[in-house]
Amino acid sequence: MEEQAPPPPLPTTTTTTETLDAATQRKHAAMLDRLSTLQQSRLLSHKPNPTDTPPSFESIQSFLSRFSTTKLAIESDLARIRQSPSDPNPIPDPKSQLQSLSLSIAGLEKFVAKNSYFLPSYEVRTCLKSISDLKQTLDHVTSLVIPKKKFSFKSKPTKKGPIVPTSPTQIGTRNIEPTKVGSFRVPDLPGFRGKENEVLTKVFTGGGLDEIGEFTVSDLVDCEVRLLGCLRALFVHRLRNCRVYVGPVLGSVLIEEVEGCVFVLASHQIRIHCAALSDFYLRVRSRPIIEDSSGVRFAPYCLHYDGVERDLEESNLDEETGNWANVDDFRWLRAVQSPNWAVLPESERISSLEILNPDT
Structure with a gap:
């Protein structure tokens, strides 16, 4: 009886797996190419918006630049007011100038608070320390240019009558008008x-x-x-x-x-x-x-x-x-x-x- 030739060997599991992996990789690469092409087209068609939030690094640098500029301007004005009494041309209304600088310092403090969410903690502490120093300098300059009147307690009642209250009323009334x-x-x-x-x-x-x-x-x-x-x-x-x-x-x-x-x-x-x-x-x-x-x-x-x-x-x-x-x-x-x-x-x-x- 004539012997039959043995059947050809079946593909091994390793060969099948390698074939499937290669096909999957080709599909994955094609998908990445399509996503990359789509992203590039979006970037080319996108027009920059001034209101877009810049990256953190650029935001921090922009913040520090604006903070430093405002701080230096306030320091310069305080130095000018401090020298005003001895200046040949003194500032005509230093009190108004000091009030304006007080508002500027308050605005700078709000600026720090508003942007503190993206700032490193070190930068926040440094800025707040600078604001505290500005406040102290403002108080010092104010005391030099416009000395404060000292408050003194009275030891005896005067004959001028009681202090006028904010809204004088008789005890027991129920008028709740604030x-x-x-x-x-x-x-x-x-x-x-x-x-x-x-x-x-x-x-x-x-x-x-x-x-x-x-x-x-x-x-x-x-x-x-x-x-x-x-x-x-x-x-x-x-x-x-x-x-x-x-x-x-x-x-x-x-x-x-x-x-x-x-x-x-x-x-x-x-x-x-x-x-x-x-x-x-x-x-x-x-x-x-x-x-x-x-x-x-x-x-x-x-x-x-x-x-x-x-x-x-x-x-x-x-x-x-x-x-x-x-x-x-x-x-x-x-x-x-x-x-x-x-x-x-x-x-x-x-x-x-x-x-x-x-x-x-």
Whole structure:
């Protein structure tokens, strides 16, 4: 019987795989060629837009160039104003020039804040340090060209009558037409106004909270204010050398233009504007906010009077959150703590402040 020739060998798995890989690679290369051609046509047809965001490197260089130019211009103007008193042709209105430079520095600070998202942290710190130096130079030049008048506290009341309040009203009225004071809108509410060298006390009881839950303290010099019990909101403005002791506030406390004062407050929100050389003993649910302030110090709430624990619990302020030491300075952009506030050293704190309720 004639032997049949063996069948030809089948292709191995390796050969089949290599054939498939080669085909896949050719398809992949063709796809890349098509994408490259499409991208090139898009680039050729695209017209540059002035509003397009440039690459990060170009953005940083453009930012630094503009920052440096503005900074040098401000420094040059400050040097010219500083030499003005001894110059044969002095600047006619240096005060106006200084105000303009103050606005320019503020604009430069906003420029840094607006572009800080793409800047390296080192560049942000360097720019903010330069702005701080410009502010110090501006203050120095201002003190040389336009010396500030020093404030002095009065030791005795004068015969000229009380200080005219922002919006004089009779205690107990309910006219809530607001009056603009600085950055806040202070309501025309019951309160203490236009007093000197007095102890002013108000007790808020259960019925009083519904009748008169908001209060204003303004235009006081060398006074002690005692507000015992719960109230809904407190507005404080233009106080000098005063001591203000307040029970729990259900809403907000707004403070503006105070100097040389001591505040003991418990509230859900506390905002402080234009305060100088003042101490704040706080219990607060949210972080306290300061603006345009300096030399302010903070410590925990220390007020005691008959029923204070009950009032704090009813106002949801019985828990000590520790936020008295977590202060936000809205005028400080750096990552380090603002130099405008500090924690009051324990050796200088009032450990406990006991006030007797006059109604008991």
